[in-house]
Amino acid sequence: MANNPPQFLLHHDGDSVAVAVDDLQPGTLNGASVKEGTLHTAVLNQAIPLGHKFALKDHAAGEAIIKYGIQVGLASQPIKKGDYVHTHNMRSYRWEASRA
Secondary structure: OOOOOOOEEEOOOOOOEEEEOOOEOOEEEEEEEOOOOOEEEEEEOOOEOOOOEEEOOOEOOOOEEEEOOEEEEEEOOOEOOOOEEOOOOEEEHHHHHHOO
16 A cells, blocks of 8 residues: 555544545445544455544444544444445434433
């Protein structure tokens, strides 16, 4: 990846999702964390549109989704590592918190 730009970014090491920096197709990709600059690889199971999230780990239903080093949502159903993460399988933490 030394001469190639990253295909995805995560904001912090430890985030459970990453963001596509281009329209991505299934397969092995290279990325990096913004804060730490750590290089990462991921295997996508599905196509991911530019600017959208995918899972870096398996998530159980109800499990926190971490981006920017903070909880941004909850898995509304099980999500497998490499799957597209969006409104069909995630609820915004802000929305969940407003219901409490």
